[in-house]
Amino acid sequence: MRNRVIDVAALRCRYGDFEAVRGVDLAVDQGELFALLGTNGAGKTTVLETLEGLRRPSAGRVRVLGVDPHRDRAAIRARTGIMLQESGFPGDLTVAEMARLWRRGDHGDALERLDLGHRRDVRIRQLSGGERRRLDLLLAVLGRPELLFLDEPTTGLDPESRQRTWEVVRELLAEGTTVVLTTHYLEEAESLAHRLAILHEGVVVVSGTLVDVLAAQPARISFDLPGRLGVDALPMLGGDVVHNPSGRVDVRTRHLQEDLEILLTWARRDGLALGRLRANHASLEDVFHAARGGREVIAA
Template sequence: MIEVRGLHCRYGPFEAVRGVDLDVAEGELFALLGTNGAGKTTTLEVLEGLRAPSGGTVRVFGLRPDADRARIRPRTGVLLQDSGAGGTLTVVETLRLWRSLTSRPSDVDGALAAVGLDHRADVRVNALSGGERRRLDLAVATLGEPELLFLDEPTTGLDPESRRRTWALVRDMVARGTTVLLTTHYLEEAEHLAHRLAIMHEGRVAVSGTLVDVLEREASRIGFVVPPGITAADLPAVTGTLDRDAFAAGRVEIRTRALQDDLAVLLAWAAHRDLQLARLRATHASLTEVFHNVQDKGVAA
């Protein structure tokens, strides 16, 4: 549904996107993660046809977004990163306007209810809170159930309740067959919603794949408090590596790609010595760790 190869995009001398490859399949929810300035919004704006790429090929439904707008637009919904200050139209006037601008048949009352703004229908948009404006924009973007939905930071500025409601709305649309490409810097949003994700850093895709694939890249961790009288030399041989600084500070921290095996070795060792491993913890890597690693190390080779 979306195919991007070697996308470059520059603003004057600054190159915001420096060779991005992306594939989004039909019916998929793809999340684009990254810090501010990673190039997520620029990439999305190219896909939305708002910006011409300075290099590479981009196809949406097999068409060029900048040249084939007329054929792509009737099938897409777009939520821009910034909702703006809003004008003097009311909420319901805004939705009725967009119903007139959209060729898909659409239901204004249903859209209002879906984002929980039915009680604010007659309020002017510039009097809404930032979160309410965001939800109104989401209602506009999802009007008439587009085949492909672009959501640029859909839940930034939302309270937890609205965020959950937005997630439910997006999930329902995906269940009914809509393909979604969203950007976010909330890692739990990607964990909750995405089938596949990519982490962008300085204009490139640093890591991409399913959530499991992405988490696999990062080592798992075993941790516990150093038992009394135990030195580093007393610990059994494991395949993972021991964090020396953490050990000096009183904690055993092992990073390993063989979590189960190393844990078994440690547990057997502790049982043999009759040790209680205080605050024992064994976890696979979190998306947060992958994300921070990308920021620290830059793009993986």
């Protein structure tokens, strides 16, 4: 059984009369990547700051690496790495100088790992936005932390740099690092996360493993009806059928293979061509939109 790295129960956080986090429960185990998602104002930044020990909770129980992160911040500082949305590092320092200032030792391998070796003597203010984000990640992982907080790590990166960042995160996970990730890129969470939680207005409306969360949402079949056929001509399907004004038909179903087989058999029998036919399981974007609508999707 994996060790519990983060354990949060009934967390509440207030700003004056406004309660930003309203009874959140979270659990993160060693070696997994946990994605904390939500729209702006959902409360995820407040939760993250609380986990990092930067904010005292108004109520509830918070344990990170077995201790209270706010009261015992010094005890966990050496065991955690934090990549903030904005670093604010001194622009006159070079990449190598910043790495040495952050942590003593030879950082050559780490610089190469994040494609910064050829920029080691370049001043930070001369780096591109993508290079600065890679430097942020470099400084967060120096010393091989047991727990790594990544707050929007790939914002502003080009696709190639984003993929390289994902590779580095996967390498860290393989080495046993536990990662808590916030991101607005849902494909990033879908690619990396073992488990996730989606916050909406200060409460968790989605939680569970990625597989179970996706399975909790219906799959979709979409196509253009040929000619002047209406939906009444369709065979009996197990899912919900919606005929859009554009003529396109959407079927939301929990029996993707069965309904697709029925539909294709009907079309083949009657010699029909279903234009722009698509069939796919639910994506994290589908789950996220359901969560924004306030529909609870808890997958154990």
